[in-house]
Amino acid sequence: xxxxxxxxxxxxxxxASLPGIxxxxxxxxxxxxxxxxxxxxxxxxxxxxxxxxxxxxxxxxHMISDENVCHICSNPHRDxxxxxxxxxxxxxxxxxxxxxxxxxxxxxxxxxxxIDGIGPAQLNIESLxxxxxxxxxxxxxxxxxxxxxxxTTSFYLYKILRDSxxxxxxxxxxxGVGDELEYADEATLVRSIQNRIPYAxxxxxx
Amino acid sequence: xxxxxxxxxxxxxxxASLPGIxxxxxxxxxxxxxxxxxxxxxxxxxxxxxxxxxxxxxxxxHMISDENVCHICSNPHRDxxxxxxxxxxxxxxxxxxxxxxxxxxxxxxxxxxxIDGIGPAQLNIESLxxxxxxxxxxxxxxxxxxxxxxxTTSFYLYKILRDSxxxxxxxxxxxGVGDELEYADEATLVRSIQNRIPYAxxxxxx
Numbered sequence: 001x002x003x004x005x006x007x008x009x010x011x012x013x014x015x016a017s018l019p020g021i022x023x024x025x026x027x028x029x030x031x032x033x034x035x036x037x038x039x040x041x042x043x044x045x046x047x048x049x050x051x052x053x054x055x056x057x058x059x060x061x062h063m064i065s066d067e068n069v070c071h072i073c074s075n076p077h078r079d080x081x082x083x084x085x086x087x088x089x090x091x092x093x094x095x096x097x098x099x100x101x102x103x104x105x106x107x108x109x110x111x112x113x114x115i116d117g118i119g120p121a122q123l124n125i126e127s128l129x130x131x132x133x134x135x136x137x138x139x140x141x142x143x144x145x146x147x148x149x150x151x152t153t154s155f156y157l158y159k160i161l162r163d164s165x166x167x168x169x170x171x172x173x174x175x176g177v178g179d180e181l182e183y184a185d186e187a188t189l190v191r192s193i194q195n196r197i198p199y200a201x202x203x204x205x206x
Numbered sequence: 207x208x209x210x211x212x213x214x215x216x217x218x219x220x221x222a223s224l225p226g227i228x229x230x231x232x233x234x235x236x237x238x239x240x241x242x243x244x245x246x247x248x249x250x251x252x253x254x255x256x257x258x259x260x261x262x263x264x265x266x267x268h269m270i271s272d273e274n275v276c277h278i279c280s281n282p283h284r285d286x287x288x289x290x291x292x293x294x295x296x297x298x299x300x301x302x303x304x305x306x307x308x309x310x311x312x313x314x315x316x317x318x319x320x321i322d323g324i325g326p327a328q329l330n331i332e333s334l335x336x337x338x339x340x341x342x343x344x345x346x347x348x349x350x351x352x353x354x355x356x357x358t359t360s361f362y363l364y365k366i367l368r369d370s371x372x373x374x375x376x377x378x379x380x381x382g383v384g385d386e387l388e389y390a391d392e393a394t395l396v397r398s399i400q401n402r403i404p405y406a407x408x409x410x411x412x
Contacts, residue, residue: 001299002303003297004269004271004276004278004298004299004302005270005271006272007261007272010256010257011256014254015250015254015267017246017250018238018250019238020231020234021235027299028225028226028255028296029224029225029227031294033224033254033258034257034258034270040223040257041254041257043221044221044223044224044251044254045250045252046214047217047219048247049247049248050217051213051217051236052239052247052248055211055213055214063210064211064240065211066208066211069277072210088237089237090233090237092210093207093210093233096208097207145219188227
């Protein structure tokens, strides 16, 4: 595709560098920017500049934050004895959105995936070990993806932390709430039967 | 959804102001920007700033351009007696990409659509009339969408221009090249039969 303008082409190139945005979509977005007031696109550009320059990562849990310590780690009402280990920021947001979890988090920044060149050294694992040594932690919950990489990462963490004296747990795998059994995949169904719990507990927790 | 940072939230808001990008996608894109080198996002922001400030629209045909007159209007090898009227910049790019059309263009900037508050006055129609009066034009080709709005716009242009003495034509509607008849909609099939052409002509043109 030939572009009628270098400036247009450059903008399309840059937009198409984002994941899931092809050149066709990028062109549509860029033309939309030209059809709306310029100030709106100035705001967008400015917000992206701010994003990459101003945003901080919590020095304790690596969560995105406007401060050096995030609003979860600095909240005196949280249960500071429990750490929930997640892959990324979106997982923290999803769990926070439920409003049910009162402990702290630790954002690994991904999961072990040799094929993508991500080993333990690329993840925030050392800082997790450090926290467990230095803070008064009683339980660490692994809340990683139920994928091979997620499971590998959980197992790696388990090996590192099993002698630390803290309780290590993993979030339940099973049939999603509202899901029908007949549509569940086999592996999930097996796990849901293997990991069954006393009925009285389930209703208590529900 | 609660955001862990105002800066993050602002960036998500701005990205989600683009068409077809919801807040979930916007968050994914913004987090991607945080995981790649900051310079890449700086380039993106700069290219968008340049886009809205530096880009020009051709003063003859309203095409996007880096100059006051676009590279098509200023090309001495084009056939300046034919104007192809299109809705927007992408249509020009699509036709240019075929490499077969040697005439000029005129970008209307949309189509008549009362429901969206777009009447003839919002489109580049007056400048088209002016070009036809001032330039030596022998033919105007309507290449608008085959929709009710596109057809309305073509008809409006026809009414305005029919006494101008120039030949007015419209691009062929019919079965797309490579398409199978059985999947064509009824209206297209009817048009393709009504507007049939001598076989010898079709092979000549193909």
